[in-house]
Amino acid sequence: xxxxxxxxxxxxEIYVMWEKSGAFSPEGAKTLxxxxxxxxxxxxxxGKPFSVLMPPPNAxxxxxxxxxxxxxxxxxxxxxxxxxxxxxxxxxxDHAGFETQYVYENKLKKEGKSRFDFDRETFFNDVLSFVNExxxxxxxxxxxxxxxxxxxxxxFMLDKKVVDTVYDTFIKMYKEGLIYRExxxxxxxxxxGTTFSDLETEYKDSVSxxxxxxxxxxVAPKKEGLxxxxxxxxxxxxxxxxxxxxxxxxxxxxxxxFVGKEVINPLTNxxxxxxxxxxxxxxxxxxxxxxxxxxxxxxxxxxxxxGLKIISLISLDGRMxxxxxxxxxxxxxxxxxxxxxxxxxxxxxxxxxDNYENRLLVDxxxxxxxxxxxxxxxxxxxxxxxxxxISAIEKNKVKFNLPxxxxxxxxxxxxxxxxxxxRQTVFGIRIPxxxxxxxxxxxxxxxLTNFKEYKTGKVSDLLKAGISLSEIxxxxxxxxxxxxxxxxxxxxxxxxxxxxETDTFDTWFSSGQxxxxxxxxxxxxxxxxxxxxxxxxxxxxxxxxxIARMIMFGLYLTKEIPFKNVYFHGMVTGKDGRxxxxxxxxxxxxxxxxxKYGTDALRMGLIVGGNTEAKxxxxxxxxxxxxxxxxxxxxNVGRFINQKIEESNLNIPDDLPDADLxxxxxxxxxxxxxxxxxxxxxxxxxKFKLAGESIYDFIWNTLANDYLESIxxxxxxxxxxxxxxxxxxxxxxxxxxxxxxxxxxxxxxKKPKGxxxxxxxxxxxx
RNA sequence: GGGUGGUUAGCUCAGCUGGCUAGAGCGUCGCAUUGACAUUGCGGAGGUCAUAGGUUCAAGUCCUAUACUACCCACCA
Numbered sequence: 014x015x016x017x018x019x020x021x022x023x024x025x026e027i028y029v030m031w032e033k034s035g036a037f038s039p040e041g042a043k044t045l046x047x048x049x050x051x052x053x054x055x056x057x058x059x060g061k062p063f064s065v066l067m068p069p070p071n072a073x074x075x076x077x078x079x080x081x082x083x084x085x086x087x088x089x090x091x092x093x094x095x096x097x098x099x100x101x102x103x104x105x106x107d108h109a110g111f112e113t114q115y116v117y118e119n120k121l122k123k124e125g126k127s128r129f130d131f132d133r134e135t136f137f138n139d140v141l142s143f144v145n146e147x148x149x150x151x152x153x154x155x156x157x158x159x160x161x162x163x164x165x166x167x168x169f170m171l172d173k174k175v176v177d178t179v180y181d182t183f184i185k186m187y188k189e190g191l192i193y194r195e196x197x198x199x200x201x202x203x204x205x206g207t208t209f210s211d212l213e214t215e216y217k218d219s220v221s222x223x224x225x226x227x228x229x230x231x232v233a234p235k236k237e238g239l240x241x242x243x244x245x246x247x248x249x250x251x252x253x254x255x256x257x258x259x260x261x262x263x264x265x266x267x268x269x270x271f272v273g274k275e276v277i278n279p280l281t282n283x284x285x286x287x288x289x290x291x292x293x294x295x296x297x298x299x300x301x302x303x304x305x306x307x308x309x310x311x312x313x314x315x316x317x318x319x320g321l322k323i324i325s326l327i328s329l330d331g332r333m334x335x336x337x338x339x340x341x342x343x344x345x346x347x348x349x350x351x352x353x354x355x356x357x358x359x360x361x362x363x364x365x366x367d368n369y370e371n372r373l374l375v376d377x378x379x380x381x382x383x384x385x386x387x388x389x390x391x392x393x394x395x396x397x398x399x400x401x402x403i404s405a406i407e408k409n410k411v412k413f414n415l416p417x418x419x420x421x422x423x424x425x426x427x428x429x430x431x432x433x434x435x436r437q438t439v440f441g442i443r444i445p446x447x448x449x450x451x452x453x454x455x456x457x458x459x460x461l462t463n464f465k466e467y468k469t470g471k472v473s474d475l476l477k478a479g480i481s482l483s484e485i486x487x488x489x490x491x492x493x494x495x496x497x498x499x500x501x502x503x504x505x506x507x508x509x510x511x512x513x514e515t516d517t518f519d520t521w522f523s524s525g526q527x528x529x530x531x532x533x534x535x536x537x538x539x540x541x542x543x544x545x546x547x548x549x550x551x552x553x554x555x556x557x558x559x560i561a562r563m564i565m566f567g568l569y570l571t572k573e574i575p576f577k578n579v580y581f582h583g584m585v586t587g588k589d590g591r592x593x594x595x596x597x598x599x600x601x602x603x604x605x606x607x608x609k610y611g612t613d614a615l616r617m618g619l620i621v622g623g624n625t626e627a628k629x630x631x632x633x634x635x636x637x638x639x640x641x642x643x644x645x646x647x648x649n650v651g652r653f654i655n656q657k658i659e660e661s662n663l664n665i666p667d668d669l670p671d672a673d674l675x676x677x678x679x680x681x682x683x684x685x686x687x688x689x690x691x692x693x694x695x696x697x698x699x700k701f702k703l704a705g706e707s708i709y710d711f712i713w714n715t716l717a718n719d720y721l722e723s724i725x726x727x728x729x730x731x732x733x734x735x736x737x738x739x740x741x742x743x744x745x746x747x748x749x750x751x752x753x754x755x756x757x758x759x760x761x762x763k764k765p766k767g768x769x770x771x772x773x774x775x776x777x778x779x
Numbered sequence: 780g781g782g783u784g785g786u787u788a789g790c791u792c793a794g795c796u797g798g799c800u801a802g803a804g805c806g807u808c809g810c811a812u813u814g815a816c817a818u819u820g821c822g823g824a825g826g827u828c829a830u831a832g833g834u835u836c837a838a839g840u841c842c843u844a845u846a847c848u849a850c851c852c853a854c855c856a
Contacts, residue, residue: 017818216854223856247856260856294855302856309856371855417783421851424782554851588791590849610818622804624792628784628850633791635805642818653815700795706803718820725814 014655014761018648020611024753028156036773038163039099049769051776056097063098064543065090066528066576067162068551069170072106073113073147076154078585078593078632079552081603082625084616085582085701086550087160091749092696094161095777101543103531104162106151108144108170110441110520117143132461132488133439133515140440141171154604159612159752161773166539168531170523171442175530179523180445180504182570186393187502196496197390198313199433200374203331204381208437214383216372221248223369224353225299227361228259231275231284243268243276243287244363246298248371250356251348253280254337255324258304260315263289265300279361280338280352290315310385327384329493345384389496391435391444391516399429401568402561411564414580414626414699418553425557434519441517447501448494448512450482455495456512461488482509491515525562528575549576552584580699582625588633601632610641613751617643620750621705643709644754647744650717651758654737658763661728667765669734678735681720684711685739689778692746708747716743741768742778
């Protein structure tokens with residue numbers, strides 16, 4: 014044995030050894046136990062299933078510190094495997110539709126290309142092969158982390174079994190009337206050409222000019238002395254083209270005489286009504302609010318309430334459309350300038366406040382502006398689907414590790430918002446809806462002609478112009494439908510006359526069914542044995558996106574909650590307690606930490622050094638270094654035992670009766686027994702940190718500093734017997750936390766009969 | 780505006796069902812040893828547990844309020 018523990022070589026060798034041994038699958042572990050003479054009949058947990066789902070990381074990206082918390086899942090799996098359970102850790106990776114497409118498009122950009130140069134099928138396949146080329150990145154790094162997942166059971170989010178299940182679920186929901194299609198105001202990013210969910214948008218502080226625009230009164234009010242116009246404050250004058258009303262608060266005495274009258278839209282010269290609505294804030298601006306239902310969420314609500322017309326100004330490519338008068342074809346920012354010029358010429362601008370602080374709606378990803386727009390979208394009516402979820406959570410059928418998680422989850426679910434599930438990305442699972450071209454002559458298609466020309470237009474016009482449907486189909490990029498389009502829902506094309514919906518599913522629609530697809534719903538052996546799973550660990554930031562929806566799908570399709578326990582780990586932050594980010598320069602790359610200190614040290618640093626159960630868990634490299642030293646300590650205790658036995662030529666018996674042991678040895682073993690109970694109990698209630706701390710303290714202080722030091726000069730059998738027994742037991746307890754060094758030492762020490770050759774499948778002490 | 784967490788040693792944090800003479804790692808100071816391990820050992824300094832009330836035989840732990848701080852949700856035309 015080397016003087017110091019060499020994590021760099023040994024960790025790699027050991028992982029390969031485990032994989033070869035088959036220990037990661039329950040079947041392989043069973044065989045291995047038998048080969049090692051461990052009888053399952055001795056074990057109360059033998060044959061019982063215990064399963065954990067791995068939250069799928071993106072297939073094509075390196076892991077970050079958040080993924081390193083997967084160690085928790087591995088700790089539990091290793092613990093249960095040693096206890097004798099058929100422990101199964103289901104791994105998988107996500108296609109991460111939007112993220113992946115984004116990365117790939119950036120790559121194209123460097124080559125001077127964009128996704129608009131390709132028909133969607135070609136583009137999809139290009140992205141897919143890009144993913145395939147890189148798909149091992151995440152998996153290999155998870156292996157570096159020591160994950161004892163059964164990789165032969167790996168699932169990829171675009172595997173046929175996943176897509177089939179996703180389609181089956183969608184069709185079932187459709188048949189049961191849970192799916193509907195509706196024009197809906199969505200967060201549309203003209204930059205990405207896709208919609209974002211409410212959860213994927215945020216507000217960004219900004220300073221924008223606030224324009225005070227005068228709207229002339231159409232019919233003069235009866236009272237004398239009233240002004241001949243109303244003034245409205247707005248940061249988006251370009252949307253005046255789509256104004257359909259002016260709202261004032263019913264309590265606002267200033268405008269009593271105006272309600273019910275009409276004003277002139279200063280850009281379109283059309284007459285629009287003055288209405289009353291509580292939403293208009295008397296205090297803000299002039300108290301007059303322009304209502305633009307086509308491009309503002311609140312205005313949309315007010316418009317619906319008052320039965321107002323909805324006018325769209327912006328087309329999907331982000332340019333102003335034919336309703337936008339003189340600004341047609343411009344981007345909104347350009348249109349704003351032009352509109353301001355026009356209004357100034359007309360004398361319609363009363364004043365401009367250049368230092369107005371407002372907040373812009375932007376996407377969470379790059380912070381680009383989001384346009385609220387009306388688009389036909391696919392929805393799930395969540396009303397009835399969420400009732401069983403609420404009741405299951407309220408009745409504690411699924412347990413959360415902390416009560417506040419339960420409260421937060423419930424609060425969100427109870428809003429029961431409809432779920433818009435269509436996304437305008439290419440890389441994803443395409444919605445199985447089909448539009449008949451002959452029945453929907455107004456379908457707008459975008460495609461590449463046989464001569465690779467980018468073309469867009471009404472399908473009926475195109476056909477009349479002599480373009481064949483097959484040409485459209487083979488070059489198809491996008492189908493935009495009207496709200497009343499007729500469609501058929503089924504897996505395969507109903508016939509030559511049909512075009513498939515080009516929208517894809519929200520990734521959470523497929524990952525929400527992850528517990529079903531990984532285990533092989535509805536009839537595989539794994540599904541029958543391992544579903545519902547036992548433990549689900551996740552970051553709390555995706556509890557709405559993911560956890561709530563998995564419970565929903567589980568209850569809907571199987572009447573069972575897909576997991577018995579939900580464990581939310583806190584966010585791993587920099588040592589300064591702030592979210593890791595490049596700009597703050599407080600990020601940590603787990604792979605670098607592994608190189609430097611070893612996987613064992615990293616795992617301990619995160620799980621025991623930090624606290625995964627708190628909302629935030631600061632990552633401290635000093636702690637990782639401390640645990641690297643601990644690994645070395647363990648290695649050297651093993652070395653000591655080996656050397657001592659060899660030097661003194663001792664023949665250590667497999668067992669010794671208590672009567673042959675000295676009182677201090679019995680006392681020491683008594684402490685060990687207490688430790689076993691404590692650790693087992695703590696792991697069973699997911700107190701990973703407490704368990705890890707106890708083992709650390711026992712090995713370093715009680716075992717090494719106290720007991721080992723006290724027997725250093727002795728070379729009798731009972732002292733060494735006791736030390737070896739305690740040490741082997743202690744490293745078994747530690748194995749789930751620090752799998753590599755414990756296995757490495759285990760391999761080096763001569764063990765008593767009845768112990769297996771691998772610590773990974775050794776029997777958990779009791 | 781609504782909500783949630785945090786506030787304990789210089790730093791990062793434990794302290795789970797009240798029993799604490801308040802702990803750990805790192806840092807710091809002193810000493811020792813090349814003897815399994817310098818990725819070491821021994822020893823020391825360092826805290827009125829944010830503040831103010833309350834419950835209790837007993838409060839870091841439970842309750843109330845306040846302050847500071849972080850985050851989440853909603854949202855300002």
